[in-house]
Amino acid sequence: MSFLKLTNISKSFGENMVLQDMNMAIKEGEFVSILGPSGSGKSTLFHLIGGILLPDKGEVYVNKQQITGQKGYISYMPQAPSLFPWRTVIENVILAQELKGQKDKQKGIEMLKKAGLAPFINAFPDELSGGMKQRVSFIRALLSSESLLCLDEPFGALDEFTRLEMQKWLLSIWEEHKRTILFITHNIDEALFLSDRILIFSQRPANIIKEVKVPFSRPRDPELWFHPDFLRLKKEIYYLLQNQEGNL
Template sequence: MTISIDIVDKTFWKNKQSIRVLENLRLSIIPGEFITVIGPSGCGKSTLLKIIGGLDTAYDGQILIGDRQVTEPGMKQGFIFQEHRLFPWLTVEENIAANFNLKQQDVRRKVDELIEIVRLKGFAHAYPHELSGGMSQRVAIARALLRDPEILLLDEPFGALDAFTRKHLQDVLLDIWKEKKTTMMLVTHDIDESIYLGNEIVLMQARPGRIHKILPVNLPFPRDRTSTDFQSLRQKVLSEFEKTDELLLTDGSGI
């Protein structure tokens, strides 16, 4: 289903003063797209993700998934945080099936399938303390996918991982996206990651958070980070990113 973000504003209150976090956000995401969101710290990237996921409903404007306004978390939205948030007393398969009955045949089948997809075969009965950080995050991805969400929202899920594990999980995520055709929206601070994964890059500016520019990524998969086209686009994104800092200083918000 299409995600329609229509004139969304978000204000926080701190010490009896209002702080505008998001302002006049407009964005349309078609089904099956992989959107990456980047921008300086404090520009409201994670807040936007929480609003789309129904985890934050105190905002002005309208967000629609299909023709339904987002007012609460729903089965259509899956959410993956930077921390895996696994239950330490549950095994891998039990964590994936959290809130579901693993004894039901259809749940068991889906869990087994997801363990294969996220490349955790042989670890179904392992506990979180027996897993690496990357393996734990794969469990979190599988858990989010068990509900067959139409939209998967990812808030810097690989930010705390080493470079090798990060790249491996990026490829795992791409495989899932190609197979499941799930609409994905990923927040990241990593420009290379935004290009490697995304169909479009939404670049935000801060104070208040606004969309500075939307950049299409017209590179075929699999993408080569060392290619001339990749590096050319990287330079373009970096140049636009630097403009957001200039805008912050120009309007006095960064002082």
């Protein structure tokens, strides 16, 4: 049964058609990544799911409820951590709850401790490293009441080793809470390492040209990156994306 469902979604900006007749179905608790050429409408898709933009046609459903153009049904994490510099770490973490008239500071503190951020609970964002800021931003998203998390290249600005640590941390948190995640990335290794399925977008106007079911069992270990089946899938996806980029 689909938790997130998109039916015949199209979106254009003036004469520029970005998404055309897109259909998508995500199961509850599933981790699905999106790969595609730059500018293929991946972030636009998130804005449509989140109600920031209205589609020209088509409908968005979450848990069988039609939410097209409505806000408040997803938790969104952009590439930049987007932390308020004048608020402490714990104050940033509980911000979404405050906006809904709720405040569970203790739960936020417990999650920060699990994330290895106990010494920084009352620190300000400029005292944190890039990886720490991303952990704070993700915990803030996780503490929201929405069951669908849309993560837009959250690790794109991190160095390789910090990125790997964040990927492992994200998987550990996801396996504990099993929230439904839709994850945008340009990194094939990252998509294969994290996901249950990968959806590959075409160039504009974007549509899904291939679905890759990731065959590896969980929990996952970084040694998986050197497995022959991992490398075979990586090569297959690479050439498919290269072909799309070449057609731009």
